[in-house]
Amino acid sequence: VNELAAGNLEAAEFVRELKTIVGSAQVFAGDAIDPRYRRDLLGKFPGRPGYVVRPASVEEVAAVMRLATASGLPVTPLGGRSGTVGGTRGVDGGIILSLERMNSIREVDVSAHTMTVEAGVVLQAAQEAAEAQKLLLPLDLGARGSATIGGAIATNAGGNRVLRWGMMRDMVLGVEAVLADGSIVRSLGKVLKDNAGYDWKQLMIGSEGTLGVVTAAVLRLRPLPTTSQTALLALDSFDKMPDLLRRLEGRFAGTLSSFEAMWGPFYEFVSEAQLIRRPRPMRTGHPFYVLIETLGAQAERDRSLFEEVLAEAIENDLIADAVIAGSERERINLWAVREELREAFRSLHPVVGFDISMTLADMPGVVTEVEANLPSVLKNPIALFYGHAGDGNLHIVVSLKDGGAGAEHAVELVVYSAVQRVGGSVAAEHGIGRERLEFIGYTRSPEELALMRRIKSALDPLNILNPGVLIPVK
Amino acid sequence: VNELAAGNLEAAEFVRELKTIVGSAQVFAGDAIDPRYRRDLLGKFPGRPGYVVRPASVEEVAAVMRLATASGLPVTPLGGRSGTVGGTRGVDGGIILSLERMNSIREVDVSAHTMTVEAGVVLQAAQEAAEAQKLLLPLDLGARGSATIGGAIATNAGGNRVLRWGMMRDMVLGVEAVLADGSIVRSLGKVLKDNAGYDWKQLMIGSEGTLGVVTAAVLRLRPLPTTSQTALLALDSFDKMPDLLRRLEGRFAGTLSSFEAMWGPFYEFVSEAQLIRRPRPMRTGHPFYVLIETLGAQAERDRSLFEEVLAEAIENDLIADAVIAGSERERINLWAVREELREAFRSLHPVVGFDISMTLADMPGVVTEVEANLPSVLKNPIALFYGHAGDGNLHIVVSLKDGGAGAEHAVELVVYSAVQRVGGSVAAEHGIGRERLEFIGYTRSPEELALMRRIKSALDPLNILNPGVLIPVK
Numbered sequence: 001v002n003e004l005a006a007g008n009l010e011a012a013e014f015v016r017e018l019k020t021i022v023g024s025a026q027v028f029a030g031d032a033i034d035p036r037y038r039r040d041l042l043g044k045f046p047g048r049p050g051y052v053v054r055p056a057s058v059e060e061v062a063a064v065m066r067l068a069t070a071s072g073l074p075v076t077p078l079g080g081r082s083g084t085v086g087g088t089r090g091v092d093g094g095i096i097l098s099l100e101r102m103n104s105i106r107e108v109d110v111s112a113h114t115m116t117v118e119a120g121v122v123l124q125a126a127q128e129a130a131e132a133q134k135l136l137l138p139l140d141l142g143a144r145g146s147a148t149i150g151g152a153i154a155t156n157a158g159g160n161r162v163l164r165w166g167m168m169r170d171m172v173l174g175v176e177a178v179l180a181d182g183s184i185v186r187s188l189g190k191v192l193k194d195n196a197g198y199d200w201k202q203l204m205i206g207s208e209g210t211l212g213v214v215t216a217a218v219l220r221l222r223p224l225p226t227t228s229q230t231a232l233l234a235l236d237s238f239d240k241m242p243d244l245l246r247r248l249e250g251r252f253a254g255t256l257s258s259f260e261a262m263w264g265p266f267y268e269f270v271s272e273a274q275l276i277r278r279p280r281p282m283r284t285g286h287p288f289y290v291l292i293e294t295l296g297a298q299a300e301r302d303r304s305l306f307e308e309v310l311a312e313a314i315e316n317d318l319i320a321d322a323v324i325a326g327s328e329r330e331r332i333n334l335w336a337v338r339e340e341l342r343e344a345f346r347s348l349h350p351v352v353g354f355d356i357s358m359t360l361a362d363m364p365g366v367v368t369e370v371e372a373n374l375p376s377v378l379k380n381p382i383a384l385f386y387g388h389a390g391d392g393n394l395h396i397v398v399s400l401k402d403g404g405a406g407a408e409h410a411v412e413l414v415v416y417s418a419v420q421r422v423g424g425s426v427a428a429e430h431g432i433g434r435e436r437l438e439f440i441g442y443t444r445s446p447e448e449l450a451l452m453r454r455i456k457s458a459l460d461p462l463n464i465l466n467p468g469v470l471i472p473v474k
Numbered sequence: 475v476n477e478l479a480a481g482n483l484e485a486a487e488f489v490r491e492l493k494t495i496v497g498s499a500q501v502f503a504g505d506a507i508d509p510r511y512r513r514d515l516l517g518k519f520p521g522r523p524g525y526v527v528r529p530a531s532v533e534e535v536a537a538v539m540r541l542a543t544a545s546g547l548p549v550t551p552l553g554g555r556s557g558t559v560g561g562t563r564g565v566d567g568g569i570i571l572s573l574e575r576m577n578s579i580r581e582v583d584v585s586a587h588t589m590t591v592e593a594g595v596v597l598q599a600a601q602e603a604a605e606a607q608k609l610l611l612p613l614d615l616g617a618r619g620s621a622t623i624g625g626a627i628a629t630n631a632g633g634n635r636v637l638r639w640g641m642m643r644d645m646v647l648g649v650e651a652v653l654a655d656g657s658i659v660r661s662l663g664k665v666l667k668d669n670a671g672y673d674w675k676q677l678m679i680g681s682e683g684t685l686g687v688v689t690a691a692v693l694r695l696r697p698l699p700t701t702s703q704t705a706l707l708a709l710d711s712f713d714k715m716p717d718l719l720r721r722l723e724g725r726f727a728g729t730l731s732s733f734e735a736m737w738g739p740f741y742e743f744v745s746e747a748q749l750i751r752r753p754r755p756m757r758t759g760h761p762f763y764v765l766i767e768t769l770g771a772q773a774e775r776d777r778s779l780f781e782e783v784l785a786e787a788i789e790n791d792l793i794a795d796a797v798i799a800g801s802e803r804e805r806i807n808l809w810a811v812r813e814e815l816r817e818a819f820r821s822l823h824p825v826v827g828f829d830i831s832m833t834l835a836d837m838p839g840v841v842t843e844v845e846a847n848l849p850s851v852l853k854n855p856i857a858l859f860y861g862h863a864g865d866g867n868l869h870i871v872v873s874l875k876d877g878g879a880g881a882e883h884a885v886e887l888v889v890y891s892a893v894q895r896v897g898g899s900v901a902a903e904h905g906i907g908r909e910r911l912e913f914i915g916y917t918r919s920p921e922e923l924a925l926m927r928r929i930k931s932a933l934d935p936l937n938i939l940n941p942g943v944l945i946p947v948k
Contacts, residue, residue: 194899202676223724250697253770254728425668458932
């Protein structure tokens with residue numbers, strides 16, 4: 001591994017210095033690096049880090065960053081490895097800075113409705129710590145068992161309840177971060193409102209580890225809802241989707257928490273694959289399905305309102321059919337169609353996935369365009385469409401089984417060109433990482449990219465924080 | 475005015491160039507400047523601008539900024555002049571860039587629930603345009619009739635419904651802005667989710683015109699609530715306030731929109747001053763009052779739930795009394811105690827006002843400390859306490875009638891020292907402006923201020939955008 005040595009420091013000396021900072025058990029170099037640090041969730045971005053460092057405190061993170069600055073060696077912060085776009089692959093020979101040991105839940109403040117957590121806390125652990133105090137950390141997503149709070153902040157994670165409570169950005173009240181030069185910037189107050197100067201934490205949120213290393217955060221919690229109403233709806237036309245969404249948002253006032261759309265072929269494919277274990281909740285054959293959920297605190301009132309509003313929607317011909325979950329088991333069964341996708345998609349592998357956004361009105365046009373253009377790049381294409389429609393967020397999964405060498409890239413061009421035409425985003429949730437560098441310019445202007453570069457140079461003039469991610473080098 | 479000439483350009487030549495950009499009717503210099511551009515809302519920060527320019531398009535704004543960059547003359551963007559901290563006073567001899575002519579509501583997109591507006595649109599006009607389409611722009615504050623969207627973005631405005639819908643930041647989906655060097659950065663998409671690169675618009679929001687001139691924005695709208703439930707509650711102890719808030723938030727699920735606290739003396743003083751025109755809604759003598767409101771869509775259900783929850787709260791001894799508004803007239807009467815303050819405070823003038831934040835649990839300690847220390851700086855001090863308690867936002871108004879020359883500053887020291895001890899914010903809503911430059915360091919660390927300066931230099935290296943505001947010069 002010596003050929004990976006940094007700047008003018010020898011590798012062995014560099015390792016010694018790292019060990020002085022974090023202890024000798026927490027530094028790995030070259031062949032001693034565990035394979036899990038070389039591999040991401042999908043196995044698409046195998047990395048060759050020179051060093052893995054696992055600090056236990058913000059001071060240790062700061063010392064590592066000072067050393068990195070002195071040596072010029074790049075640093076990639078690592079959370080739960082649940083990213084899908086290569087954002088934590090790191091640079092060959094560089095440093096992977098894993099926050100996994102900073103996993104303490106420092107406080108749940110029941111009166112203030114906040115929790116103070118370190119970056120390495122796994123989302124599910126944070127959710128459970130909140131629930132133990134009858135509070136809700138609203139962020140929820142499929143990777144809850146591995147994704148960390150630090151990663152969720154670095155990628156501004158979304159998920160199933162954005163419609164009601166927003167993205168990670170909307171839950172972060174305070175942040176502690178280490179800048180590229182090793183300075184510690186801390187704002188761990190619990191206040192909802194702070195207009196004293198620039199809200200610099202906004203820069204850290206969603207910057208994919210390129211502007212600073214988030215080490216801790218204060219998160220806003222909500223009262224834990226005590227009842228849920230869940231239903232699967234069928235629509236006979238996409239035109240009715242925006243109307244339905246707005247009607248439900250209005251009638252359910254603040255309680256509509258999820259509005260998840262599924263195109264007919266997606267529903268048929270997934271529910272078919274799950275038939276071994278689960279009954280199909282509704283017949284196939286409808287062109288569109290929507291899974292909705294309200295979360296509230298009045299079991300009877302919420303139920304009667306839910307039934308009344310859905311009955312109205314049927315009467316007004318907004319929906320063609322509805323199945324309401326009558327028990328927690330039925331609720332889980334409804335959600336499975338939308339959530340338990342890894343197993344269901346297995347027969348499609350290899351696949352390429354997308355998380356793009358646009359207005360709901362633009363969505364059918366994008367789907368039509370993608371479906372029309374895929375046959376020119378794939379034989380017998382299988383593309384399934386679904387997503388957090390309430391947020392304008394469309395997911396697409398395309399099987400590359402019958403594709404050749406350039407198939408994935410060709411499919412990306414088809415999808416991102418369609419997004420570009422309607423002015424949406426090529427990265428609604430997962431960020432740019434390494435995979436989408438080529439496409440950020442499809443929905444961001446040259447002036448926006450120039451501004452991003454100015455921000456990057458101001459905070460990380462040596463370009464040592466996660467280089468190669470988020471911003472294309474000119 | 476010639477002595478105010480910029481850099482190496484003569485004033486007359488400078489005026490000619492400005493007129494070439496915006497037309498001769500839209501440039502004023504020296505004595506020809508209308509007094510309204512020299513005066514802010516409270517008359518505390520009389521300015522002496524050298525030039526007032528009123529562009530009508532983003533291209534004109536860009537050309538003005540290029541000229542300012544070339545001449546080195548400072549530019550202060552101006553909205554509705556409703557700020558209270560001197561943020562738009564401008565620099566003597568500098569340029570006031572008024573956005574008042576950029577006042578077009580470009581679009582209300584009913585399906586996407588967005589509106590696209592220019593910076594100079596008055597908040598109330600935007601609210602009404604949304605309401606005409608049965609949509610809600612949730613931002614609401616006393617200055618709605620004069621405050622502009624651009625100003626609300628530049629100051630990240632708060633107001634009466636932050637508890638439910640957040641601050642201005644949470645409603646801004648897209649921004650168009652002109653940077654110091656005249657480049658136009660535009661991201662006027664309507665999508666809720668965009669993780670493609672840095673969310674640079676977050677830097678513009680709340681930066682008080684020091685990082686860019688916001689010229690237009692896309693705002694997120696909500697379904698217009700059709701019913702409201704409003705009540706004035708009395709509490710016999712502050713200790714019950716956090717519990718009450720959390721109980722109401724939980725039981726009312728997503729519909730609790732306002733939770734406004736008033737200390738007994740505030741309630742007594744204001745309701746007394748309003749007796750000529752309004753009946754007092756509840757007897758005086760309780761130590762605390764809270765005005766609450768839920769906004770929903772189910773008149774009967776909401777009403778019965780509202781009554782049930784308040785009855786429970788009385789039963790559980792959380793509240794001592796409750797008056798529920800039985801009509802729109804009664805609702806307006808309840809709100810008047812909290813909203814119609816200018817007239818009520820007249821007998822206290824001159825006053826100094828504060829908008830500070832902290833956790834609800836820290837609030838009584840801060841109030842006690844301020845009350846204990848005021849007599850050392852003011853004879854017979856009158857201080858009234860109230861605020862958006864649901865957001866941890868405390869307002870204080872202190873009469874300076876019996877104070878001498880240094881009284882205002884002495885009172886500021888008392889209040890901000892108390893905030894500093896609990897780690898809140900010295901500027902929950904109105905920003906730092908010029909008035910609070912001295913105090914930003916009370917709740918922001920040197921590392922945070924250093925980071926803010928780095929951001930400022932990166933975006934405005936010549937320091938021509940609203941210098942003297944927000945960041946103290948070293």
